[in-house]
Amino acid sequence: MNSDIQINKPTPIIPGEKIIKFDRSTDVRETIYAMKGGATVVITEFYNNGMLLLKELHKHLKNRLPNKTFSEQREFRGEYHKLSNQILVEITDFEVALKKAPKIGWIKILYPENDQFFLTFSQVQGLNSAWQWYKNGISVPVLRNKIHPYYGTYFPTRFDHLILFDNWLKRYEGAKKSAIDVGIGSGVLSFQMIQHGFQKVFGTDTNPNAIVGLKEFMGDTKLSRKIELNHGNLFATIEKEVELIVFNPPWLPAVSNLENIDEAIYYNKNLFPKFFAEANNRLSKDGKLVILFSNLAQITKTSKEHPIEKELAKGVRFKLEKCLKKTVKKASDKTKRDQNWRGIEEVELWVLVKK
Numbered sequence: 631m632n633s634d635i636q637i638n639k640p641t642p643i644i645p646g647e648k649i650i651k652f653d654r655s656t657d658v659r660e661t662i663y664a665m666k667g668g669a670t671v672v673i674t675e676f677y678n679n680g681m682l683l684l685k686e687l688h689k690h691l692k693n694r695l696p697n698k699t700f701s702e703q704r705e706f707r708g709e710y711h712k713l714s715n716q717i718l719v720e721i722t723d724f725e726v727a728l729k730k731a732p733k734i735g736w737i738k739i740l741y742p743e744n745d746q747f748f749l750t751f752s753q754v755q756g757l758n759s760a761w762q763w764y765k766n767g768i769s770v771p772v773l774r775n776k777i778h779p780y781y782g783t784y785f786p787t788r789f790d791h792l793i794l795f796d797n798w799l800k801r802y803e804g805a806k807k808s809a810i811d812v813g814i815g816s817g818v819l820s821f822q823m824i825q826h827g828f829q830k831v832f833g834t835d836t837n838p839n840a841i842v843g844l845k846e847f848m849g850d851t852k853l854s855r856k857i858e859l860n861h862g863n864l865f866a867t868i869e870k871e872v873e874l875i876v877f878n879p880p881w882l883p884a885v886s887n888l889e890n891i892d893e894a895i896y897y898n899k900n901l902f903p904k905f906f907a908e909a910n911n912r913l914s915k916d917g918k919l920v921i922l923f924s925n926l927a928q929i930t931k932t933s934k935e936h937p938i939e940k941e942l943a944k945g946v947r948f949k950l951e952k953c954l955k956k957t958v959k960k961a962s963d964k965t966k967r968d969q970n971w972r973g974i975e976e977v978e979l980w981v982l983v984k985k
């Protein structure tokens with residue numbers, strides 16, 4: 631693995647000329663109008679002052695911008711995003727330079743050579759919650775140990791698809807010499823395969839943070855000899871033939887061609903065709919191709935097309951061995967109402983074999 635890959639992190643900000651300081655005694659309305667005129671605000675005194683200004687900004691825009699239709703909501707979010715990014719916080723000696731600020735270990739880890747710079751308040755909030763997840767870890771029902779997701783890495787918050795995969799692995803009777811985990815994220819599927827006796831797993835990810843994070847997490851434990859990491863697109867440089875290929879891809883089609891899409895959530899139109907073509911060259915004769923998916927795109931009406939059904943309909947490379955489905959437990963009635971979905975959300979485990 632290339633050890634000097636660059637991790638993703640918020641770029642330190644150099645504030646422009648027009649700076650206002652904000653503390654509890656500053657006039658909120660004046661501050662917001664100055665921000666609309668392009669001023670940058672630096673939060674001083676207490677960490678809470680940053681939360682206060684963000685809250686006031688939200689309220690201010692809510693009272694002024696229509697926020698009903700989809701495009702109005704998008705515009706509202708865009709404006710809030712733009713203005714909130716003008717609210718800065720100073721970092722000195724690897725800490726947020728405000729009283730009662732949380733201690734965020736990521737600052738020293740991600741910026742070891744920069745002891746004085748600025749970030750937006752929202753970025754600092756993001757770093758803080760990522761630090762809490764990392765430090766406290768997350769218990770995943772199918773894993774023996776907690777996972778500790780690295781900054782900027784996808785991690786599961788619902789586990790239905792992992793339970794499906796675990797049940798499938800329990801019944802799997804094929805060889806367990808080697809497997810590939812495409813888009814390894816924080817490693818959950820690889821850890822499951824190792825727990826079920828796979829000797830070697832090759833994991834890839836386009837996100838450098840996933841690769842760096844897992845490398846750090848595994849250190850030189852036994853696990854690090856069982857999981858080999860590879861930074862890159864789909865199969866990266868892995869040319870091996872394996873008995874099992876698993877992919878938990880993004881579940882929603884990207885609606886625009888924006889460059890900065892979140893690759894853990896949205897897929898572009900080339901992802902699946904390329905994946906199937908490359909998987910075909912790496913799957914052994916009796917191997918299994920397992921894809922975890924969901925009907926989320928269909929029930930939210932983001933897509934009519936199902937990328938796996940589309941591949942199967944071609945009938946060239948793969949045929950269906952089985953498809954297991956599991957209804958997702960609803961988080962709460964409130965989310966159900968907000969999301970306004972028709973139909974029931976299900977996760978899917980597709981097992982494909984070579985034709």
Ligand SMILES: C[S@@+](CC[C@H](N)C(=O)[O-])C[C@H]1O[C@@H](n2cnc3c(N)ncnc32)[C@H](O)[C@@H]1O
Nearest residue numbers: 784813814815835836837863864878879893894
């Ligand atoms: C939904 S997450 C799943 C992560 C992990 N396997 C799990 O099940 O929790 C998808 C992962 O695939 C990665 N990814 C997206 N597109 C990719 C691509 N073209 N090649 C490799 N990895 C990709 C993302 O960065 C993300 O870590």
